[in-house]
Amino acid sequence: MSYFRHHIFFCLNERPAGESSCARQGAQEAFEHCKARVKAEGLSGAGGVRVNKAGCLHRCAGGPVAVVYPEGTWYTYVDREDIDEIVESHLKNGRPVERLMLPPDVGR
Numbered sequence: 001m002s003y004f005r006h007h008i009f010f011c012l013n014e015r016p017a018g019e020s021s022c023a024r025q026g027a028q029e030a031f032e033h034c035k036a037r038v039k040a041e042g043l044s045g046a047g048g049v050r051v052n053k054a055g056c057l058h059r060c061a062g063g064p065v066a067v068v069y070p071e072g073t074w075y076t077y078v079d080r081e082d083i084d085e086i087v088e089s090h091l092k093n094g095r096p097v098e099r100l101m102l103p104p105d106v107g108r
């Protein structure tokens with residue numbers, strides 16, 4: 001059994017100008033919003049949900065990206081509503097959000 005039920009990592013990396021970069025696509029704000037939502041829903045802590053910062057996750061072309069473990073479900077998102085849906089559906093109720101999943105062939 002995992003220490004956390006779900007562990008979500010947000011790439012907050014900034015790549016050089018001209019390259020796709022999660023940091024320039026709202027990643028910090030999405031990370032902070034996710035943390036706040038998880039806390040507000042009472043999901044944080046052992047046996048619950050952990051929201052962490054990450055460096056480059058090497059899938060920049062699909063950014064901004066986040067990944068949920070232990071499932072290894074990769075997401076891309078646009079706004080706060082997308083983050084709310086990931087929290088409510090996946091992190092709270094265990095139902096991954098198909099429409100926000102990163103296509104499997106997206107790399108750096």
Ligand code: FES
Pocket residue numbers: 011012013014015020021022023055056057058059060061063064065
């Ligand atoms: S900069 Fe976010 S995955 Fe590389």
